[in-house]
Amino acid sequence: xxKTMAREKKHLRGRRQQAEQEQVYHKKLIRxxxxxxxxxxxxxxxLFLLLVAFIMAFPIIYAVSNALKPLDELFKFPPRIxxxxxxxxxxxxxxxxxxxxxxxxxxxxFNTVFITFVGTLGHLIIASMGAFVLAKYDFPGGNAFxxxxxxxxxxxxxxxxxxxxxxxxxxxxxxxxxxxxxxxFASPMGLFLMKQFMEGLPTSLIEAxxxxxxxxxxxxxxxxxxxxxxxxxxxxxxxxxxxxxxKASTYIYSEERKTLVYALQQIQSGGIARTGQGAAVLVVVMxxxxxxxxxxxxxxxETMASSGLxx
Amino acid sequence: MKEYLHKYIExxxxxxxxxxxxxxxxxxxxxxxxxxxxLFTMFFVFPVVASIWxxxxxxxxxxxxRFIGLQNYxxxxxxxxxxxxxxxxxxxxxxxxxPLGYILSFLFAWLINELPRWIRSIAVIVFYAxxxxxxxYVIFSxxxxxxxxxxxxxxxxxVGIIDSPKLWLIDPTYMLPICMLVILWMSLGTGFLSFxxxxxxxxxxxxxxGYMDGVKNRWQELWYITLPNMxxxxxxxxxxxxxxxxxxxxxxxxxxxxxxxxxAARTIVTHLFDYGFSRFEMGYACAIATxxxxxxxxxxxxxxxxxxxxxx
Numbered sequence: 001x002x003k004t005m006a007r008e009k010k011h012l013r014g015r016r017q018q019a020e021q022e023q024v025y026h027k028k029l030i031r032x033x034x035x036x037x038x039x040x041x042x043x044x045x046x047l048f049l050l051l052v053a054f055i056m057a058f059p060i061i062y063a064v065s066n067a068l069k070p071l072d073e074l075f076k077f078p079p080r081i082x083x084x085x086x087x088x089x090x091x092x093x094x095x096x097x098x099x100x101x102x103x104x105x106x107x108x109x110f111n112t113v114f115i116t117f118v119g120t121l122g123h124l125i126i127a128s129m130g131a132f133v134l135a136k137y138d139f140p141g142g143n144a145f146x147x148x149x150x151x152x153x154x155x156x157x158x159x160x161x162x163x164x165x166x167x168x169x170x171x172x173x174x175x176x177x178x179x180x181x182x183x184x185f186a187s188p189m190g191l192f193l194m195k196q197f198m199e200g201l202p203t204s205l206i207e208a209x210x211x212x213x214x215x216x217x218x219x220x221x222x223x224x225x226x227x228x229x230x231x232x233x234x235x236x237x238x239x240x241x242x243x244x245x246x247k248a249s250t251y252i253y254s255e256e257r258k259t260l261v262y263a264l265q266q267i268q269s270g271g272i273a274r275t276g277q278g279a280a281v282l283v284v285v286m287x288x289x290x291x292x293x294x295x296x297x298x299x300x301x302e303t304m305a306s307s308g309l310x311x
Numbered sequence: 312m313k314e315y316l317h318k319y320i321e322x323x324x325x326x327x328x329x330x331x332x333x334x335x336x337x338x339x340x341x342x343x344x345x346x347x348x349x350l351f352t353m354f355f356v357f358p359v360v361a362s363i364w365x366x367x368x369x370x371x372x373x374x375x376x377r378f379i380g381l382q383n384y385x386x387x388x389x390x391x392x393x394x395x396x397x398x399x400x401x402x403x404x405x406x407x408x409x410p411l412g413y414i415l416s417f418l419f420a421w422l423i424n425e426l427p428r429w430i431r432s433i434a435v436i437v438f439y440a441x442x443x444x445x446x447x448y449v450i451f452s453x454x455x456x457x458x459x460x461x462x463x464x465x466x467x468x469x470v471g472i473i474d475s476p477k478l479w480l481i482d483p484t485y486m487l488p489i490c491m492l493v494i495l496w497m498s499l500g501t502g503f504l505s506f507x508x509x510x511x512x513x514x515x516x517x518x519x520x521g522y523m524d525g526v527k528n529r530w531q532e533l534w535y536i537t538l539p540n541m542x543x544x545x546x547x548x549x550x551x552x553x554x555x556x557x558x559x560x561x562x563x564x565x566x567x568x569x570x571x572x573x574x575a576a577r578t579i580v581t582h583l584f585d586y587g588f589s590r591f592e593m594g595y596a597c598a599i600a601t602x603x604x605x606x607x608x609x610x611x612x613x614x615x616x617x618x619x620x621x622x623x
Contacts, residue, residue, distance in 0.1 A: 049434065053434060129347065140334045156558030163358035163365070186355060285446055286447045297432055308543020
């Protein structure tokens with residue numbers, strides 16, 4: 001009798017010990033929320049990242065502060081990184097001084113804004129329509145076409161530049177805005193990202209809308225497009241980035257249809273008197289895509305999560 | 312044998328009929344795809360085919376193209392020394408900045424992955440900004456100015472490493488390394504975003520499971536858990552960085568001039584640009600474009616088959 005009791009006690013003690021051990025183990029797991037990490041390593045990592053971030057940001061910060069410098073500070077030696085008396089003179093100069101020239105600065109700005117806006121809008125609509133059927137319907141040729149689009153992502157626009165020029169020439173679009181806008185509609189990257197993102201959309205959503213009597217166009221505009229808003233932003237940023245920075249020097253000859261980046265190069269080659277204006281245009285060119293990105297970052301990352309290339 | 316062939320043709324015929332019937336039932340799909348498909352064919356598929364065709368001809372826009380066989384390619388490889396300089400430079404840039412930029416993209420995406428949310432989003436902006444900042448790289452020509460006013464010269468002279476200003480962007484010895492530096496600065500692009508997003512999507516419970524199974528440090532976590540989960544993003548990032556690495560031209564043209572001293576910063580693309588839009592030898596330029604196209608596609612295929620083995 002006592003023997004069994006003793007054994008039971010021992011057993012109990014054993015279990016208690018085990019439970020305690022488990023608790024300790026559990027505590028350890030909870031306390032060290034991130035296992036496999038050491039504090040020293042983390043601190044080193046943060047310092048390293050801070051340093052790299054500074055290096056990455058420095059040229060951009062320098063460009064912005066340059067644009068804010070008055071003329072006498074721009075030529076100061078030794079040069080300072082930050083402006084002591086920041087002004088916006090350089091920006092107003094763009095409109096005042098260049099306002100008198102044959103093609104005004106605002107014209108360059110308008111050209112670029114127009115090209116970017118129309119090109120992006122058209123790209124968004126056309127690529128989304130294509131992406132919708134490629135993602136949600138199975139039809140002969142669909143997969144093959146998508147494969148072709150992914151191959152097209154593997155070479156740069158330079159490869160197609162010359163035949164494109166000949167083609168646009170045949171169409172009579174050389175020296176018009178359309179020479180830049182229309183090819184931008186078909187950018188493969190936008191279709192790819194949109195299609196990958198739309199694949200994540202539940203098919204039941206579309207089926208439900210169909211049962212309610214909606215036709216394909218209604219499904220597309222009423223159900224699919226409102227549900228892929230994050231992907232819109234991604235297409236917009238990539239398209240804006242490509243078009244806003246488009247120099248277009250080979251497709252457009254007339255001065256009054258040239259773009260902002262072209263004007264920037266003109267100003268920069270204009271010598272020392274234009275230094276301030278050059279710095280200001282550089283900031284105008286650079287800041288627009290960055291601002292769009294800042295405001296749409298989380299949506300873009302959401303889209304990029306489905307960007308993977310499967311075999 | 313004949314019977315077998317007959318059967319095969321019969322089967323094919325049946326497949327075709329099914330496909331046609333399916334296509335008829337899905338007419339609206341083609342309607343939706345048509346605008347994109349037409350433009351894509353016009354501006355991406357057709358130019359590649361046309362480029363290959365023109366590469367076998369002599370074409371200067373004024374006269375109709377004249378078929379000359381492989382003459383363009385023979386001239387390119389055997390006679391055009393500048394093209395070979397361009398190929399050498401492009402390969403140098405691609406081999407160094409391509410993989411390095413790719414690894415840096417992944418490394419930083421991975422390092423910032425564990426930061427608190429708001430710091431992470433700032434870090435993404437800071438790292439990604441250079442690649443969308445458009446022409447911001449021209450600011451480097453201020454840093455690397457050839458006289459004592461340039462920041463790099465001033466700094467190095469103050470420290471005492473050099474005693475007279477160096478002509479960074481005019482001296483052929485320094486051109487390529489500086490271009491590579493600038494390209495690396497801009498290399499955290501689309502692939503980087505894809506990595507950041509992909510890392511966020513890795514299932515947390517896998518790390519816990521790995522911890523139980525004896526994963527001991529960051530690096531083992533990376534190799535056994537993170538990388539295999541990221542394969543599709545790794546592929547996508549590779550495509551992006553290869554395409555970028557072979558297409559280098561804007562940076563070298565803006566920093567080192569066009570044409571650069573002794574053609575030391577010439578790449579395949581600037582050569583293409585030169586023949587296509589300065590000399591209007593379209594056939595010759597198309598041969599360059601075709602070579603560039605083949606290089607990009609082959610490199611992409613090779614890297615993709617390599618990446619399939621990651622984490623196994």
